[in-house]
Amino acid sequence: MTxxxxxxxxxxxxxxxxxxxxxxxxxxxxxxxxxxxxxxTARLINSYSPNRIALCLDGDWRPSWRVKLFPEYKNNRLEDDESEEEPDTLTPQIPVIIDLFDALGFPILGVDDYEADDVIATLALNQPGPVRVVTGDRDLFQVVSDKKDVKVIYLAKGISSHDLVDESWIANKYQIPGDRYGLFAMIRGDPSDGLPGIRGIGEKGAAQLANQFQSMDSIIADVSSESPRTPEKLSRKILDDLNYAKKATKLVSCVADVRLPEVNLEIPSGPSDSQKLALLEAEFGLKTSVQRLVSALKWQ
Incomplete structure (x- = not known):
């Protein structure tokens, strides 16, 4: 039932x-x-034999509520027209991918003013497991849960191989409890998203705090107390950047309660639009790749 x-x-x-x-x-x-x-997609279906699937999209890659919280959010990725910078030859391929998978009958989900990460978190943490999340984005490590059997198929090594990330993988990689990646990421920051983290605290300090505390609120409460357990050097940096620290949980955490449209997540038993699929296959010369996916889906 993956x-x-x-x-x-x-x-x-x-x-x-x-x-x-x-x-x-x-x-x-x-x-x-x-x-x-x-x-x-064909290779992943062959490897993991899912019976449910969804392609998750950004309703907005830079949601207004995250920008309101932190105006610098993903500023580094902006083009002059406020859209996300993409390679010229990739941009025209994206609608074709979406049209193809729509014709194949795959569920496709995106919600206005939310990122794909939020849609994925909502599904991953509210649908019955096992759940496998396909991404090259470390942000989604925060949804990993051994209890719910949520793992990340992490594509950092490229498209020919991947890591299967569970809590022990996170613990070994970052030297933190495997269920605290979100807290670790809030403190460390992520330059690719324009997120500085707590200024002056790097990966080592972030790991130290993630081992000691379970949430940003508990860190803030500690450093604001008369007898903090946090080392003085780290406490001072957190207090100096308290404004960011107070926003970090809402800013960095994936939203796990997005209102999603009703959709059937079952793997399709056949294409939803055979004529459209045939036209796209012919126009773009995709016969071999489409057949490979159809074979993985075990369509007769």
Missing amino acids: LLLIDSASLWYRVFYGMPDSLVSPTGEPVNAIRGFLDV
Whole structure:
């Protein structure tokens, strides 16, 4: 009864850079991201045999409520027109990927003013397990749960191999309790999202605090007390950056209660639009990749 949740933007970026740009359609248009997305999805279905699946999208990659909390959020990724910077040859492939999987009958979910991470967290933590989350984004380590059997298929090594992240993997990698990655990330920060963390505290200090405390609120309460347990040097840095510390939990935590539309998460038993699928397959020269996915789905 495995549920496979795909962080779609993370995957199409990975396959775009992992597949040769010599892969083109019959008319010469790049299809490396399209073919890569199909092929990796087929490989994951073969490996994990899910019976439920969803492609998760950003309703907004920079939600207004996160920007209101912290105006610098993802500022580093902005283009002049306030959209997210993407490689020129990837951008036109994205709607084709979405159209293909819609024609294949895959559930596709995105909610206005929420990121794909929030949609994934809501599904991962509220649907019955096992759940496997496909991403190249460390942010989603915070949804890992041995109790709920939620693991991350982490694509950091590229599209040909991955790590299967559980709580012991996190504990060994970061020297923290495996269920406290979210707290660790709040303190350490993430330059790729424009998040500084607690200024002056690096990975070692973040791990020290994540081992000692279970939440940012408990850290703030401790350093604000008359007899803090936190070492003086770390306490001073937290107090100096208290404004950020107070926002960090809401800013960095994935939302786990997004209102999602009603959708059937069952693996489709056949395409929802065979004609559209055939047209896309022919237009972009995708016969081999589509057949590979159809074979993984065990369609007759």
